Amino acid sequence: MAKITRITTQKRNKNRYNIFLDRGQGEAYGFSVGEDILVKFQLQKSMELEETSINALVQKDTIHKTYTLAINYLSYRMRSEKEIRDYLLKKEADEAHIEEIINRLKKEKLLNDQEFAISLVRTRMQTSSKGPLLVKKELIEKGVQSQLAEEALDYFSFDKQVEKALKFAKKKLNSDRKKSHRQQIQNVQQTLMQKGFQTDVIKEVIGQLPEEEQEEHSEWEAIVYQGEKLLRKYERKAEGFELKQKVKTGLYRKGFPFDLIDQFIDENIDNK
Known part of the structure; x- marks a missing residue:
């Protein structure tokens, strides 16, 4: 049997208390508990405790500390059961205690x-x-x-998906104005797939984007931009027919239509 000789507040944590015991050999530190455990079990000076009671108090306090960790982790945002479990394991909590805490959190409707x-x-x-x-x-x-x-x-309804994907697609088109319309559309499709949108949503979004005919002016500006880059790249290494073919091939690969490619070649190579 051990007798409580002194209870002191911890310096670094005012909500925790050190319990000092005398087991017949003079006073010595016994264990520490949180305020909830102290009040719940009415721990006070001169109270006598059996070793089994001491072990039970230490275990209950450990569970309470782990529970407090979980509550603090939940205070920032909702968590999944796996997130709570992984977090407590990372904090080296006992697995049996973790199960008890998860069940408690579920009963308290804090974990669902x-x-x-x-x-x-x-x-x-x-x-x-x-x-x-x-x-x-x-x-x-x-x-x-x-x-x-x-x-x-x-x-996440179909209409909401289309609304979100369309907003992103228009932004993407605007950032790709110096590319061909076909390449812009391909980039939009590829990016929406990478972002997790399904085929039916992507198809609906593409159908709501401006038609190629409405983009003729920007398409011409794009081919001039890309064509001039290709000219700068090849004109020191090739000329005449070879230069035209290299530029034609480069523009075709970038998705520009043949009529605009021929117009660019006519205005920028043949008439030089």
Whole structure:
């Protein structure tokens, strides 16, 4: 049997207390507990404790500290069960304690993968350019079951996907104005696929972009820009027919139509 001889507040953490015990050999440090454990079990000077009780108090305090870690981690944003588990393992928490804490968090409705998935989908819709495939991948990586991820993606409707993808596509077109219209469209398609948008959404977006006929002026500006770059590249190494073929081939590979290529060649090489 051990008797509590003194209880002191820790210098670095005012919410934790050091418990000093006398086991018949004089006072010595016994263990430490948080304020909640101290109050709950009414620990006070002169109280006698059996060793089994001391071990139980230390374990309860350890669980409480781990629970506090989890609560603090949750305070920044919602977390998936896997994120909580991984975080506590990183903090070297006992696996049995982790299970207990996860069950407690679920009962307290602080941990719910379905609600987490819905929240993440809505956040990504508002703050990122990710399509549903990338969002689902992110959910799976965070430990959300595939079915729950699919259900959460119902909130990312087709119309909202098109709205987001179209906004990005127009921005992309604007940044690629010095490329051919065909190359611009190909770049948009490729980028939207990389961002996780599906074929039906991409097709709808492409259908809402300006037609090539409406882009004739910018298309000519683009071919002049790209053609002059090719001329500077090849005119020191080739001339005449060879120069024309190199420039023609380069412009064709960049997606420009034959009529504009011929017009550029006529105005910039044949008439020199």
